[in-house]
Amino acid sequence: MRARIKDELALLLRHFSGAEHAEANGEDWFRIPHYALPDGWRIGDTAIGELPVCFLVKGNYPGDAPYGFLTPAGLNFDGTAPNNTGAPPAAPPFSGEWLHFSWSVDNWAASGEVGKGSNLLAWVRSFVVRFKEGA
Structure with a gap:
């Protein structure tokens, strides 16, 4: 594992218990097992307050900033399929069926130090912005 990725995982683990890393095809995948959701999100007809999310780091x-994140397939907002979602562009190395959310952040500015500038913690925290948009 590259030093930067190792440091990013350590930072994620300080804020998201159980965060995981896996390498596949020379790229890095991360999984956050318990990501809190705003009200209105469901899997099928069941309201949920948290779910796993995962994402790819090229x-x-x-x-370059990461792009997109995945949630379990079947996620909806009050019965409506979310916009700008679809099949994952690549299968993650984590079990389950996944839904890909098109998502990016503005003004990505990573520095040589993980704790300064843009990093994966800020990236993961940005997902809530998308979830607050609803479907």
């Missing part, structure tokens, strides 16, 4: 990270 080999050129941190030069």
Whole structure:
């Protein structure tokens, strides 16, 4: 594991218990097992307050920002399928069926130090912005 990725995982673990990392095809995947959701999200007809999310970090990270994140398939907002979602562009190395959310952040500015500038903790925290948008 690259030093930067190791440091990013340590940072994630300080804020998201159980965060995982897996390598697949030379790229890095992360999974957050318990991500809190705002009201209105469901899987099928069942309201949920948290769910696992995962995302891919390409080999050129941190030069380029990550793009998109995955949730369990079947996620909906009060019965409506969320916009800008679809099949994952690549299968994650984590079990389950996944739904890909198109998502990016503005002004990505990573630095040489994980604790300064853009990092994966800020990336993961940005997902709530998308979830607050609803469907």
